Amino acid sequence: MIKIKICGLMTEKDCEIMNKYKPDYCGFVFAKSRHFVSDETAKKLRKCLDKSILSVGVFVNDDLDHIADLYHKDIIQVIQLHGDEDKDTIQKLRLKLDDKALIIKAVRVSSKTDFSKIKELPVDMKLYDSFSIDVAGGSGKRFDLSLLPQRNGKFFVAGGVSTENAISIINVAHPYGLDVSSSVETDGHKDETKVREFIKTVREYIDY
Template identity: 45%
Template sequence: MTKIKLCGLRRREDVAMVNRAKPDYAGFVFAPGRRQVTAEQAESLRRQLDPAIAAVGVFVKAPVEEAANLANRGTIQLIQLHGEEDEAYAKALRERTKAPLIRVIRVRGPESLRDLERYDCDYFLLDTFSGSQFGGLGKTFDHSLLRQVRFPKPFFLAGGLDPENVRAAIDECHPFGVDTSSGIETAGTKDENKIRAFVSAVRKEEES
């Protein structure tokens, strides 16, 4: 079964929608941007989130202690590194927390997917490259680039996925999981109809 991660939760209403849809993961963004939440907000949202849904903290070059403390307090269960953090950063996290690490690879060409063994992580997340923004672009990358790549760890597929294209993307790329944020929004706000449609598109065929 392909895992589902719904990212960018920031309101109680978002959590309620996600609880009803029952994805595998929910993402809280701690990096600057319109979806950013504070540690206090995330703790409140985590308490409202179904315990069966793992919370992922999304960070861009945050202090190591910030990410580790949120994981060790149980606010998040996984740490997603979205800022091209180096291996010294990953090592420092490993020394401070047992939370699994998701390493984001921003794909712009074949060179982005070389030497993946060098990364210390538990999962990869493949997203669309932008020089000015880390994630949440709503744009896909060329999935054909993945055909010749052997991944040393399971990967999440992200970048422009929505209810209309996610099934085809799964069939082509066979990811461990899929991730979306803007693809389940209308005018910048989480849309329950789109959330339900996205989850249904992923699971309907797999459950039949």
């Protein structure tokens, strides 16, 4: 079954919606963006979020001790690195975590060479997002799925994913999971109807 990740939670209302429809992963953004949350806010939101939903911390070139602290406080269960983190940085982070920690490395795709850069990184999963010169992620734009290598391991597709194109992305890319944020929002806030329809579309398709 395709995993569903909804990123950019900011309020208790967002958590209430997630608890009702239960995506597999939910993301707290600790990097500068319109979805940014402080450590204290993330702590409160994690307490509101159903324990069956894995919380993901999204970081861009962050301090490794900060990341490890959020993990050990059980505010996040999964770490998503969305910056320029290299093999050495990730190995240093691993030493600060336990064996249960899951690390996702995000890649902003602009050409096939972007995949070779992360081929040997010591991570559990990858997330492929669209490249934008202005932002490290969350551009809401699609990348060319034909660029994906055939042997890919576990990966999420992000960037411009929506209810309308989710099935075509699954058919073309065969991902481990889909990642959405702005496409399930209205006026910058998570929209219950859009969340419900996205999750329903993906899960009903997989059931057949």
